[in-house]
Structure formats: structure tokens, C-alpha cells
Amino acid sequence: MLEGHPWFQLEVLAASGKSAGNKYRDAANWILEEEMPEEVGNKQVEQIDSKIFENAGIKLIFSALPADVARSVEPELASSGLFVFSNASAFRMAEDVPLLIADINGDHLALVEQQQKSRPGYIVTNPNCSVIGLASGLKPLADNFGLKSVFVTTYQALSGAGYPGVPSMDIMGNIVPYIHDEEEKVEEECDKILGKFTGEAIEPLQLNVIASCARVGVRNGHLESVLVELETDATIDDIKNAFTEYKGNKDEALPTAPEQLIIVTEDESRPQPVFDSYNGSPERARGMAVTVGRLKLRGSKLRFFLLVHNTIRGASGCSIMNAELAKIRGYI
Ligand SMILES: NC(=O)c1ccc[n+]([C@@H]2O[C@H](COP(=O)([O-])OP(=O)(O)OC[C@H]3O[C@@H](n4cnc5c(N)ncnc54)[C@H](OP(=O)(O)O)[C@@H]3O)[C@@H](O)[C@H]2O)c1
Numbered sequence: 001m002l003e004g005h006p007w008f009q010l011e012v013l014a015a016s017g018k019s020a021g022n023k024y025r026d027a028a029n030w031i032l033e034e035e036m037p038e039e040v041g042n043k044q045v046e047q048i049d050s051k052i053f054e055n056a057g058i059k060l061i062f063s064a065l066p067a068d069v070a071r072s073v074e075p076e077l078a079s080s081g082l083f084v085f086s087n088a089s090a091f092r093m094a095e096d097v098p099l100l101i102a103d104i105n106g107d108h109l110a111l112v113e114q115q116q117k118s119r120p121g122y123i124v125t126n127p128n129c130s131v132i133g134l135a136s137g138l139k140p141l142a143d144n145f146g147l148k149s150v151f152v153t154t155y156q157a158l159s160g161a162g163y164p165g166v167p168s169m170d171i172m173g174n175i176v177p178y179i180h181d182e183e184e185k186v187e188e189e190c191d192k193i194l195g196k197f198t199g200e201a202i203e204p205l206q207l208n209v210i211a212s213c214a215r216v217g218v219r220n221g222h223l224e225s226v227l228v229e230l231e232t233d234a235t236i237d238d239i240k241n242a243f244t245e246y247k248g249n250k251d252e253a254l255p256t257a258p259e260q261l262i263i264v265t266e267d268e269s270r271p272q273p274v275f276d277s278y279n280g281s282p283e284r285a286r287g288m289a290v291t292v293g294r295l296k297l298r299g300s301k302l303r304f305f306l307l308v309h310n311t312i313r314g315a316s317g318c319s320i321m322n323a324e325l326a327k328i329r330g331y332i
Pocket of ligand 1: 018020128
């Protein structure tokens with residue numbers, strides 16, 4: 001997603017000692033449909049060390065480390081003055097760390113100023129992949145109608161478990177109604193993302209989300225069935241308008257932002273991972289839109305399905321957009 005990016009240039013790739021010294025094309029297990037960019041494939045992978053980034057004159061780091069590794073490595077990088085945009089869960093709930101989705105809670109970015117009272121750099125995290133979809137769907141509803149309660153059931157793709165992920169014998173012709181720590185992440189992260197930034201801290205929204213998470217035999221795209229109770233009266237048309245008119249940070253043109261963040265499908269059998277995971281335009285924002293459909297309203301209770309591409313909007317794309325917001329707001 002950084003190939004040809006108008007603002008960021010990929011300079012250094014770093015990983016563990018296992019990969020260090022190899023060309024990226026030999027170190028990486030590349031399973032994407034698109035070809036690996038030639039220039040990236042020829043880059044030598046380095047072992048993570050803040051000196052390497054310092055020597056290369058780098059300020060911005062995208063981290064996709066396992067959480068236990070991120071817990072020790074990311075603060076070291078921030079202490080050496082680097083701006084770390086992380087996909088790992090290690091610091092998501094830390095009080096002075098933004099849990100950021102640029103077009104949902106962009107104002108939370110200013111929390112990095114609290115970190116910079118004690119170190120020159122900072123860490124910005126993006127939420128769990130299911131939560132990025134869910135919070136994107138909930139935000140227009142919370143803004144327009146208020147939310148009394150939220151129940152969500154997820155049908156999560158295999159790529160969310162990394163590679164090789166779930167053993168084929170566990171998932172072929174099967175559904176696994178358990179993903180380690182996932183329901184806990186969905187329940188706590190939503191409150192922080194949709195919480196209020198006071199200028200110094202986040203006051204979490206008390207949503208009391210109840211999540212049920214399952215792994216299904218789908219390659220990409222988390223489908224979620226969401227049931228909410230609204231605080232104020234609304235019609236189906238009011239709700240569709242709230243979704244389609246939601247603009248995020250409309251005053252700031254971010255290169256990876258989709259023109260239409262939430263796409264409402266009228267097809268009664270959609271959204272589906274096979275057809276809707278890569279929704280989003282222009283080309284740089286492919287996979288960055290969240291698609292909602294199958295809206296059903298009974299009094300104040302609304303049910304809808306949403307679909308989010310878990311490794312694009314739900315991971316890399318979210319992190320890149322967070323860094324774009326930081327640049328445009330003068331934090332990089
Ligand atoms: N997959 C998703 O949809 C998704 C969504 C949201 C968040 N996340 C989170 O994103 C992170 C990455 O996920 P992933 O699926 O990409 O994992 P992954 O395929 O296992 O990649 C982990 C990376 O971290 C490096 N690494 C591991 N141990 C290291 C160490 N001690 N020092 C330096 N580098 C080390 C690995 O390099 P080597 O190959 O050299 O070991 C590899 O590049 C995880 O925290 C995950 O929970 C994933």
C-alpha cells in the first residue's frame with residue numbers, strides 16, 4: 001500500500017534476526033495476488049534497532065510486530081524519537097496512546113502530546129481488525145441517534161490469524177466459535193475509540209458491547225452482524241442517510257481515504273466477502289470502504305450486516321491513514 005505513495009517513501013525494512021541479511025523477496029512469504037514491487041523485493045532486511053532508522057534519517061515507522069515483541073520494542077523506538085504507527089495490540093489501551101481510526105476519531109491523535117512530555121517520539125495504534133469495521137459502522141449511528149446497547153456477531157476471515165494461521169483440519173467445512181482474546185478486544189476497544197477526548201485524556205463511552213466472534217473459512221473480509229438499540233427515533237431512510245452522509249475528516253484530503261467511507265448496499269444478499277471486501281475508491285483506497293446492508297428496524301432496535309477488509313481497512317490501510325493524518329496535522 002506504500003508503493004507510489006505521494007507522501008511516504010519506503011526506505012528500510014526490519015524484522016527479526018531470522019530474516020535479517022536476506023533480501024525481502026527471500027525473507028517474505030508473499031501470498032498476495034499482486035506482484036511484489038521489484039524495488040522492495042531487492043531491499044535487504046535489517047534487524048530491528050533504532051540506530052538503523054536513525055542512520056537512515058527515518059522518522060516514521062509502521063510496526064506489525066507480534067504483541068509481545070511490540071511491548072518491548074515500540075517504546076524503545078519512541079524513546080529514540082521515532083513516530084511509531086502500530087498494528088499490534090500491546091499499547092492500544094494505554095491511557096496516553098491514541099487508538100486511532102483517522103476518519104472516525106481523528107481528534108484523539110492529539111493524545112501523542114501527552115507521550116511527548118516524557119519522550120521525543122510517540123506510539124499511535126490502530127484497533128483490532130473487527131473493531132475497525134464495527135466502530136466505523138457505529139460512529140454515524142452514535143452521532144445521529146445515540147446508542148443504548150450494541151451486540152455483534154463476527155464471521156472472521158482466515159487472514160486475520162496471520163500465516164499459516166488456523167490448521168486446515170480445524171476450519172475446512174467447519175466454523176470455530178472462538179478466537180483467543182478477540183471478544184475482549186472488541187468489547188473494550190469500541191468504548192475507547194468512540195469516547196470523548198478531553199484535551200488530555202479519553203473518557204470512554206460506556207457502550208457495554210457484547211461480542212461473539214467466530215472464525216470461518218474465508219480468505220479475506222470480516223462479516224459482522226450488528227444489533228444496536230438507538231436512543232432516539234429513526235426511520236430506515238434516516239439511518240441510511242446517516243451512513244452514506246458520514247464524511248469523517250472532510251476538511252482533510254488523505255491519500256488513502258475512500259471517497260465514500262460507508263457504502264450501503266440494497267442487494268438483499270449482500271454484503272459478502274467475495275464481492276464486497278475490496279470496495280473503496282480511488283484505487284489507493286481499494287478495500288478501505290466498509291459496506292453495510294440488510295438493515296432491519298423494529299422500534300428502536302436496528303440490525304444490519306457490515307463487511308470490512310481485515311488486512312486493508314482493518315490493518316495496514318488504517319495505519320497508513322493514521323500516519324497521513326499525523327502528517328497533515330503537523331505531528332510528523
Ligand atoms: N492479520 C491481521 O488481519 C491483523 C489485523 C490487525 C492486527 N494484526 C496484528 O498485527 C501484527 C502482525 O500480524 P501478522 O499477521 O502480520 O504477523 P506475522 O505474519 O507473524 O508477522 C510478524 C512480523 O514481526 C517480525 N518479528 C517477529 N518477532 C520479531 C522480533 N523478535 N524482532 C523483530 N521482528 C520480529 C516478523 O519477522 P520474522 O519473519 O523475521 O520473524 C514478521 O515480520 C500482530 O500483532 C497482529 O496481532 C493483524
